[in-house]
Amino acid sequence: MNLLTKPLFYLLAFIFFIIVYFLVKKYADKKIGDNPYLNDPKIKEVINNPKLFKEKISNLMITNSEGNEVKINRILDNGKELQF
Amino acid sequence: MNIGKFNPFSGMNTSGMINNFLIIFIVGVIGLIIGGITFFLVKKKKETKIPKQTIIWWEDFADKQIQLGMDKAVEIVHPGTRLRAFYIKAKDMWLPRFTNSVQPGLYYVTLTKQRELVNWVPTSLSEDMSRMGIKYDHTDMLWASENLREFIKRNYRDKSIKWWQAYQHVITTVVFLIFLTICMAVVLYMMRGIVGDIGSVTETLSQAIKTMETCKPTSGVIPA
Numbered sequence: 001m002n003l004l005t006k007p008l009f010y011l012l013a014f015i016f017f018i019i020v021y022f023l024v025k026k027y028a029d030k031k032i033g034d035n036p037y038l039n040d041p042k043i044k045e046v047i048n049n050p051k052l053f054k055e056k057i058s059n060l061m062i063t064n065s066e067g068n069e070v071k072i073n074r075i076l077d078n079g080k081e082l083q084f
Numbered sequence: 085m086n087i088g089k090f091n092p093f094s095g096m097n098t099s100g101m102i103n104n105f106l107i108i109f110i111v112g113v114i115g116l117i118i119g120g121i122t123f124f125l126v127k128k129k130k131e132t133k134i135p136k137q138t139i140i141w142w143e144d145f146a147d148k149q150i151q152l153g154m155d156k157a158v159e160i161v162h163p164g165t166r167l168r169a170f171y172i173k174a175k176d177m178w179l180p181r182f183t184n185s186v187q188p189g190l191y192y193v194t195l196t197k198q199r200e201l202v203n204w205v206p207t208s209l210s211e212d213m214s215r216m217g218i219k220y221d222h223t224d225m226l227w228a229s230e231n232l233r234e235f236i237k238r239n240y241r242d243k244s245i246k247w248w249q250a251y252q253h254v255i256t257t258v259v260f261l262i263f264l265t266i267c268m269a270v271v272l273y274m275m276r277g278i279v280g281d282i283g284s285v286t287e288t289l290s291q292a293i294k295t296m297e298t299c300k301p302t303s304g305v306i307p308a
């Protein structure tokens with residue numbers, strides 16, 4: 001007996017794929033949530049650790065027009081210096 | 085029963101079973117692939133729904149601002165707090181969420197000579213010029229603009245206007261003249277018979293007058 005010769009096998013395989021699709025979709029919706037970026041390990045690490053976030057902002061490096069990475073002394077927004 | 089020749093799968097088609105197990109295994113693997121692709125697509129779809137913030141970097145360089153580049157960031161709200169931040173995934177860079185946007189989702193940030201990051205919005209140029217006391221007039225610019233438009237019109241045919249639209253006045257005049265000529269020709273053709281009739285009537289009338297002049301009155305009032 002070879003399964004490939006049975007039409008029922010193809011029907012069952014198709015139903016299996018459909019079930020897999022819907023189950024995975026439902027799982028992904030639940031697992032990922034509204035903002036998939038919050039599941040990113042790098043982002044998760046920072047948002048769960050305020051000290052790390054402060055450190056990242058404090059040690060901000062920007063590449064200037066000469067190609068050198070410069071450390072930012074302070075950040076001004078709306079006329080005020082941002083403090084973290 | 086010979087124990088040495090005992091085969092528990094005797095009477096079973098073992099090669100067929102192995103084939104079937106292999107087929108089911110392949111179906112399972114395809115199911116896994118479908119699941120993986122579905123998960124990836126759902127994630128990508130959700131990522132595209134998150135609005136991206138554009139940050140344009142500038143630098144104060146030699147008394148003017150030059151553009152350094154552009155980055156796409158996502159806004160991250162720290163759970164349980166009101167703290168919002170921008171995250172640039174391509175550079176793994178965290179930034180505070182800037183307040184002033186040029187338009188929704190577009191931020192200008194300048195790196196000053198003092199190594200400060202400044203979020204800014206370009207103000208009205210007219211207002212700045214008025215505040216600086218610069219006298220300026222738009223007349224010259226408007227004149228130049230109009231002059232240029234006319235120059236282009238003169239030297240290049242305007243493709244947006246069809247030829248019959250461009251010459252519609254001439255075409256209307258020509259059609260009107262042709263129509264008038266035809267009308268005049270028809271009227272003159274019809275008048276030809278009338279003019280011929282008028283000639284015979286005139287002749288008859290002149291004969292009648294001559295007859296009246298030669299005729300002696302036999303009754304009525306005789307003029308003195």
